Amino acid sequence: QVQLVESGGGLVQPGGSLRLSCAASGLTFSSYGMGWFRQAPGKEREFVAATSWSGGRTYVAYYADSVKGRFTISRDNAKNTMYLHMNSMKPEDTAVYYCAADDSTVRRSALRVKYWGQGTQVTVSS
Numbered sequence: 001q002v003q004l005v006e007s008g009g010g011l012v013q014p015g016g017s018l019r020l021s022c023a024a025s026g027l028t029f030s031s032y033g034m035g036w037f038r039q040a041p042g043k044e045r046e047f048v049a050a051t052s053w054s055g056g057r058t059y060v061a062y063y064a065d066s067v068k069g070r071f072t073i074s075r076d077n078a079k080n081t082m083y084l085h086m087n088s089m090k091p092e093d094t095a096v097y098y099c100a101a102d103d104s105t106v107r108r109s110a111l112r113v114k115y116w117g118q119g120t121q122v123t124v125s126s
Contacts, residue, residue, distance in 0.1 A: 001026045002024070002025070002026040002027050002101065002115045003024070003025045003026055004022055004023070004024050004099040004100075004101055004115055004116065004117035004118075005022065005023045005024075005099075005117060005118070006020060006021065006022050006097065006098070006099045006117045006118065006119060006120040007020070007021045007022075007023070007120060008020040008021050008120065009097060009120030009121045009122045010121075010122070010123070011123045011124075011125065012089055012122070012123070012124055013089075013124070013125070013126050014089060014090060014091060014124055014125075014126055015088060015089065016089050016124070017085070017086060017087045017088075017089065018086045018089065018122060019083055019084065019085050019086070020036070020083065020084040020086070020097055020120060020122070021081055021082070021083055022034065022036075022081065022082045022083075022084075022099035022117060023079075023080060023081050024080045024081070024082070024099075024101060025080065027101060027115075029075075029077055029080040030053070030077040031053050031104060032053065032101050032102065032103065032104065033050060033051065033052040033053055033101065033102050033103070033104050033105040033106040034050065034051055034073075034075055034082040034099070034100070034101050034106060035047070035048070035049060035050030035051070035073070035099075035100040035101075035102075035106035035113075036048040036049050036050070036073065036082075036084045036097055036098065036099060036100065037097070037098045037100055037110055037113070038093075038095035038096065038097045038098065038122075039095055039096050039098065039119075040092075040094060040095040040096075043095075044110070045098065045110040046064065046110070047064050047108040047109070047110070048063070048064055048067055048071065048084070048097070049061065049062070049063045049064065049067060049071055049072075049073040049084060050062055050073065050100070050105075050106040050108075051073050051074070051075055051082070051106075052104060052105040052106060053104045053105070054104075059075065061073050064108075066092075067086075067093075070086065070087050070088045070089070071084060071085065071086050071087070072084075072085040072087075073085075082099065084097070086122075089124045090124060091124045091125060092124075093122065093124050094122060094123050094124050094125070095122060096119040096120065096121050096122075097119065097120050097121075097122050098116055098117055098118075098119045099116070099117035100113040100115065100116055100117075101113075101114065101115040102114040102115065
């Protein structure tokens with residue numbers, strides 16, 4: 001049984017930083033694509049960032065344009081954990097952030113994600 005557990009959400013001021021974690025179990029973490037999506041109230045769940053497995057120890061990271069240059073995705077295969085480092089945060093980053101996993105690649109469409117975490121709230125406000 002695949003489980004994805006997010007942590008690290010909270011309240012942060014505009015311009016601040018936050019790090020989210022996603023601990024995975026029940027899957028071969030090193031060969032899975034892992035990613036983050038977010039959903040603001042009244043909006044659809046949208047892609048944020050992902051890291052896909054390209055074979056061996058090669059991973060490719062890709063980002064939504066809205067977070068490129070501010071957010072960084074990383075993974076620690078020894079700990080079966082993925083991270084999202086968020087810097088220069090804006091009020092529009094406020095959302096529930098969801099961890100996602102899929103076979104080798106997490107696609108940008110939320111409709112095509114195989115596994116989801118339960119989400120963690122991130123609020124950017126002064």
